[in-house]
Amino acid sequence: MMPVYVSGSWLLANRLAEPQLFDVWVVEKPNRVLSRIVALPGEELSIVAGELRIDGGYRDWKNLRYAYRIWCTEEVQLAADSYTPLYKNRIYTARLTPSKADSTASIPGVRKLKKLTHNKAYFPSVFPHDPDYPWSRDYFGPLVVPGAGEELTLTKYNYKLYIRLILDEGGQLHVDGHCLFINGQETDRYVVKKDYYWVMCDNRHAAVDSRNFGFVARDELTGKAIVLFE
Structure with missing residues (x-):
């Protein structure tokens, strides 16, 4: 099980580690949380009836709550x-x-x-927080996790998945009708600068994770959790 962090606990984390699948990391987005890496750059994820699927296959473990x-x-x-x-x-x-x-x-x-599961419907708290994506915590996606060097093809609908990513990477995105402008230039392409990850907590119905805040950049993973002291 992922360690349960409560106020007053002490966490030993390895800041020099590289992200690996299923490791628990300190995530600085939007506030500091502990969460498990469940999808890597380039992988397609979806959630069906609360079950995580990666590239069409089931990916979960026994001790989820x-x-x-x-x-x-x-x-x-x-x-x-x-x-x-x-x-x-x-x-x-x-x-x-x-x-x-x-x-x-x-x-x-x-x-x-x-x-208990949430139906597939629009939930304002669920990424990307837009009615065009009627996703819930238990019915989500499909969605590909971006990786560095990947060229995104943007539309007037799917840009909502990447607007925060583009802004965080220093870009400026503007929408005018059906046209998208990045850094003042009309375009439907964007080359991702960083690797991103998808994190989810083991307590699936009582946590804040990527289902709420979306993709996590490599520099937002600040330490691999090693030991939790209470």
């Missing part, structure tokens, strides 16, 4: 540190790993357990 709702046939006392009661100890919510969900389903008195 998802939000669940639990219905009981009678009042059942579930551990307060893991389960939140909603109604008279008969309905609970919890963030569980799939294996923990299976064991919860076998508790006497538990009638039904359902993994």
